[in-house]
Amino acid sequence: MSLLSELLTAINTKRVEIIDLTAPLTGKTPVLRLPEPFANTINFQLEEISRYDDRGPRWYWNNIHTGEHTGTHVDAPNHWVSGKDGLDVSQIPLGSLIAPAVVLDVTDRVAEDPDFLLGIDDVRRWENEHGPLPEGGWLLFRTGWDVHSGDEADFLNADEQGSHTPGISAECARWLAEETPLAGLGVETVGTDAGLAPELEPPFPCHELLLGAGKYGLTQLQNLAKLPPTGAVLLVSPLPVVGGSGSPARALALVEQG
Template identity: 60%
Template sequence: MSTLHPHPGTLAALADALAHNDVETVDLTALLSESTPVLPLPSGMAPIPHFALEELAKYDDRGPTSYQNGIHTGEHVGTHFDAPCHWITGIEHGDVASVPTSRLVAPAVVIDKAAEVADDPDFLLDVDDILRWQKKFGPLPRGWLLYRTGWASRSHDQALFLNADEHGPHTPGLTSECARWLAEESPIIGLGVETVGTDAGQAFRFDPQFPVHSHLLGAGKYGITQLQNLDQLPPVGAVIIVAPLRIVGGSGSPARIIALIERESSKETKN
């Protein structure tokens, strides 16, 4: 016969907070449809297929009581998860099916550079930006660093989202040194961005090319892209749940990503 504990544990406290609406859930996931922007790859690389539904039955002679579709998509479409084996540097660090669940539920912090990106779409986050942020908010966690740029406001339109001209896409990202520092010297387990990929639009010109992919995935860390609603998260104090499909051999997967934050009204009550 089980005995109830007189004092609730951590999970019981979380369940109670959710039940009493003291914890808010924020969906960080973009809608996934045929109009979801997809990154065009350079000549010589296989293109990423757009998302599409194939209707299989809709309450008709194919299935009078059911509605169902086939799904056709690339792994790296919409809000998605990058596994280490997505990049050649991370080939030894595993596919999306082998990611430990402990890394899919973790604390998250937000660095906000939306004002800088509004003035310069090619803005690059550098190590000094992170060091200044740490002086104000504390050290980075063993969790996720979410990089807010305001780019999510463009995600409804492919051309606006990619912001490309004859010199290629112009979207914000990280310097090569910042990517290396996050991979080798910080405790984070992954980086989340609002843009179509974790690297800057001009990262094909960097050394190494696409340094976030090269350094972070090469260090066994992860990426999540095309996030929404980062403006609703505090700089510190959120927890995120990252839920990619467990695809055997997969280099990544579309994902549903949810943040848990404490409601302001709950904070005021405690104070």
């Protein structure tokens, strides 16, 4: 039996489970809201072309209106000024989109503090227990924030001081960008940075440092609770938008059972 046949058999017999990490994409999908005078993306929208009617008697289809960074989506390096000369989303190597993934879980700490910032010591403690971060792989940062994804106000959790959602400290973002073999960072929140990222130095450190280092972001993930700390394989499928800074994506994980 070939290697690929073995994989298909393992999937069909449930020895390998496929777990969908993607948030449903609807008009209610939360999107990032920037303060004035900055421009914002639009909400996702379907525009009906025909539906078994005079416009098309035997077919149903729609135009899609959305932004590149809506719902579960990939950030390419050229999304940020620090990576403006880097790859666009169509140029991301396929080997970075099908890669090992590890899960670092801080849900208990985020439950006590929605502004929690992951530090280098937190990652090193995880490595002491589970081993090194994967070469060319992804760190999936589990905060439990996906439970809020059904309501934009709860998901963005903003007040007059700004948004209060968990993320990565500036020091840790620099370390992940410059000192680890990771290809990318995945999160459950609306973006890879914390809600209070504008106040950090540099501001928006995950965007500034990881994308500037040619690494990738993956946001608004769900079902990370179903993944083990190590051993999963991540499959991410953004649209190959030529010149695009990102794309909505389907994110799946393969997890060996038993």
